[in-house]
Amino acid sequence: MLHRFDIGGMESVFAALIDRLPRDRFRHTLIALTEVNPAFRQRMARDDVAIYSLHKREGKDWAVWGRLYRLLRRIRPDVLHSGNIAAVEGQFPAWLAGVRRRVHAEHGRDWHDLDGSNRKYQLLRRLLNPFVQSWVPVSQDLARWMEADVGLPARKIRLIVNGVDLTRYAPDSTARAALAEGGIAPDHFVIGCVGRFWPVKDHANLLRAFAHLLATDPEARQRARLVIVGDGLLREQLHTLARKLEITPQIWFAGARDDAPRLLAAMDLFALPSLAEGTPLTILEAMATGLPVVATAVGGVPDLLAAEETGLLVPPADPNALGQAMQRYLHNPSLLADHGAAGRARAAARFDLAQMIDAYADLFEETTDSER
The missing domain is CATH 3.40.50.2000 (Glycogen Phosphorylase B;)
Known part of the structure; x- marks a missing residue:
């Protein structure tokens, strides 16, 4: 789940997970709080991915969380994987809807909060922490910030660095x-x-x-x-x-x-x-x-x-x-x-991209008895 599925680095990671996680163990549904760019759909190799756009209005739109809750109750996913501050609030409706595994990844800070010092954003993450089982920073810098500045518990922080497809990206003399x-x-x-x-x-x-x-x-x-x-x-x-x-x-x-x-x-x-x-x-x-x-x-x-x-x-x-x-x-x-x-x-x-895929697969398949 993202605010919007567009063309960018975080979206590329989500697309790689959809295409590379083993088909016999994982099925996928995309949820955009706003919209899904058609160009993103074309980047996915799998053709069995359900896509939902919740058409969130600009600014505060409390009704979108109700729509998310009802959707999650209907499709009943095992895992909700959200990305960045614009989607983190979706973790609470996921908890209410009974989603068993709730993961939130931070791929970078918001444009309005480049150094991560925004107290409102820090407080929001702390308030949502009881409903998030794993926080995933994609860099050591973000991992340090999550623990030291935001105040999230170290035991919930799982560093997974992005990976690259070494076959697709390679020297080419032609x-x-x-x-x-x-x-x-x-x-x-x-x-x-x-x-x-x-x-x-x-x-x-x-x-x-x-x-x-x-x-x-x-x-x-x-x-x-x-x-x-x-x-x-x-x-x-x-x-x-x-x-x-x-x-x-x-x-x-x-x-x-x-x-x-x-x-x-x-x-x-x-x-x-x-x-x-x-x-x-x-x-x-x-x-x-x-x-x-x-x-x-x-x-x-x-x-x-x-x-x-x-x-x-x-x-x-x-x-x-x-x-x-x-x-x-x-x-x-x-x-x-x-x-x-x-x-x-x-x-x-x-x-190597394979290392990243394996790390996310292990994380998604983990179970926990404690959510706090």
Whole structure:
């Protein structure tokens, strides 16, 4: 159960669980408090998934919890798995409806609460704790925050780090041809980013960093190109900013794509400029593809990225630092290759999707006599 099933990292985890958990042990139902994006439906391989949209109104809509309670009483699931603050309140109706196993995952903090200090949100989680049997953070950072700041009991916290499909995301020497659509030549140095155009992702920081790189490095002005894969509510603002920075000729806004793995494999360097993160799947996907990563040191990112081994960490909202990190790779092909290979090896050793699937399977099948 999510607030909305759309295109994003958390939704990708839910889609992977639906498709990869053993069919002989698990059946699935999707519940969206608002709506399900048709694009999300297309990402699921299984065709036996029931989907319900509860059409929650904007803001407080107390009636939606009644609709959720009645739905749960009718379909009688064994487990309710919800994600992030916008869906956590559904755990109480699930308890009332007699759902035996209740799991809530935190994949990152709310845009309005980047550091997790919002007392109202912390209190809400504590009040709902008696009705949640397992809290699942996807990063060490979130696990520490759940216990130390929110005050949830350590015995209920189960860390499950996101995993990546090492077959789908892998180096591909033929992928470079995919960039021709964006007017990018084989000899260009391609910096890429994949993600929704959402304030917390701070794509504006990346555009300013790229502009700084081009303004301070004549070679970058000739060779460097930026490919941004994704879409979202800030699309027009980002296009306007690119024009204002006079970097539009060096950027390809590729839009939302079904071939993101191929575009990743066509890049030289991956950049993540976020203000906050849980365990960003895009970093794992880039590492699995053999790309070095330049990322902001926020949330669970430092747990994924081995600084100076698989990539470089920079402060958030610091375009000069981000631009300088990208510049290091532009002028050092051996560093680019070494960090890319190390990233692929690290993803295979520590973040294989199969490990994540097994962890969730074990969690969902656990039983408990105590709910408090």
